[in-house]
Amino acid sequence: MAARAPRADALRNRSRVLAAAEQVFVARGTAVSTEEVARAAGVGIGTVFRHFPTKAALIEAVFRERLRRFGEEADQLVQADDPSQAIWVFLNRVAEVAAGKQAWADAFAATNVRDALTPAREQLPLALGTLLERAQQQGAIRPDVTVGELVALMLAVSRVPELDADGAALRARVLAIVFDGLRARA
Amino acid sequence: MAARAPRADALRNRSRVLAAAEQVFVARGTAVSTEEVARAAGVGIGTVFRHFPTKAALIEAVFRERLRRFGEEADQLVQADDPSQAIWVFLNRVAEVAAGKQAWADAFAATNVRDALTPAREQLPLALGTLLERAQQQGAIRPDVTVGELVALMLAVSRVPELDADGAALRARVLAIVFDGLRARA
DNA sequence: TCTAAAGTGGAGTGATCACTCCGTTACAAA
DNA sequence: TTTGTAACGGAGTGATCACTCCACTTTAGA
CATH class of the missing domain: 1.10.357.10 (Tetracycline Repressor, domain 2)
Known part of the structure; x- marks a missing residue:
């Protein structure tokens, strides 16, 4: 029942993805592929989808x-x-x-x-x-x-x-x- | 050199496509597929591309x-x-x-x-x-x-x-x- | 230090599109 | 009416995406 502390790398990656997504979306629109967001954040695409289950959820989180x-x-x-x-x-x-x-x-x-x-x-x-x-x-x-x-x-x-x-x-x-x-x- | 008169069905289809595209774009955004525009106009998708060589050209023509x-x-x-x-x-x-x-x-x-x-x-x-x-x-x-x-x-x-x-x-x-x-x- | 579990990366999957190709159809001119 | 040709339709093609899956890595807690 006692929740484990969140992993440091997970927190770091989450905010990296958010920051990279904002940059990329603002520069080139929300139509850019999730793979480009992942590349800009320096993580794998799987990691992006782990933190934000759909692309719409990512866009919403950035906004x-x-x-x-x-x-x-x-x-x-x-x-x-x-x-x-x-x-x-x-x-x-x-x-x-x-x-x-x-x-x-x-x-x-x-x-x-x-x-x-x-x-x-x-x-x-x-x-x-x-x-x-x-x-x-x-x-x-x-x-x-x-x-x-x-x-x-x-x-x-x-x-x-x-x-x-x-x-x-x-x-x-x-x-x-x-x-x-x-x-x-x- | 003397240009042939444009065919009646070609003119008719062109304006049908334009009208259908405006309706569909306005109702559901320009992201709808070209096939849906063709269906709404009652023509084949090939006809849409004959009159408007790219989707961007169609959107521009409607606008x-x-x-x-x-x-x-x-x-x-x-x-x-x-x-x-x-x-x-x-x-x-x-x-x-x-x-x-x-x-x-x-x-x-x-x-x-x-x-x-x-x-x-x-x-x-x-x-x-x-x-x-x-x-x-x-x-x-x-x-x-x-x-x-x-x-x-x-x-x-x-x-x-x-x-x-x-x-x-x-x-x-x-x-x-x-x-x-x-x-x-x- | 050890280990269970959470997190990671990226090849793979299925769906969707814009656009092409070509056999068939309908029209304008003779 | 005939005929050459412009136009038609829609299956097919290649590219692009969002999202999944799982073998591997890293971390928190003991």
Whole structure:
């Protein structure tokens, strides 16, 4: 009955696979073969499937890990001093990380990570909710916006295609328009 | 040298395949097999490949056809009388058609349709440019927005995921925020 | 140090696809 | 109507994947 301690190499390999998968998925999309993920992680393909029973489970785990880290960043911003700026800092940060990464919507389509964004259960939506409420009390953001709408907007903006040569500039201008839509009217 | 007239069945089959492919791609994504497209069109798989040499070419053709129809709608709105409303009508129409259709960004990722959105070459960006200019002269839309930004925004919004039970309502609220960002300030 | 069990790696398996090939069919022009 | 040819259909081909299986290795606990 007493569970044995997990083996050190198993833990190490698991996090290696997660890190390598994130890199590879972000760079080349979630359509890359599991074998390539294994190669990038320096493990055999059998090891990948031991830790993540299906490819969908691997994609989901990568996405959840990314959201978890966003949750930590949001929490740190909740502690910080300047409440009216905090939410803009966070949204900019999300846009920056998401820039040009096709893998995100793939992950959303392929897996069921909705509950990772459900308030009252996960760190990210809770912290983001706090940031949003504060910004609304300060009059920085219009009062009728919800956390769900914010998340949807950021997911949408993360998919802005590279229409012209300077994709970064286009993304910045699109983001500025969306932010203006979020601001409270005088 | 004198080219023979194209066969009636070839023309018929080509448009049948295009129509069936749009239906199937929109309903189930561009990952569906070419054989399913052929079945939906009521033709053999060989016929599909005769008209569209690769699957990517088929996806691109479906997407271009969709853009072409949007271009026609935009042109009709250019003729219409109420210039300050025309662009909102058009943007709403695009959002309505795009709602819940995962196939779009797939098409964008998989094919090279950028030039179908290049102004001065295609109907859609030209007509949309006219609608935008008018709306800006009327003071309905902020003067610094470009056609490219509009297109990018609409592509992004078309990818708003279904985060909660009522996907349509979420999309509507997200669209309202984006539209507010586009409006000119008093 | 010893050993039972957990973990590893990678060849192998079956399924799925995009695409080809060619015998048959249907059309346009004469 | 006849005929040359463009178009059709669908079995077949080769490549790619996700996933399995098991002989071997490494680890935790005694």
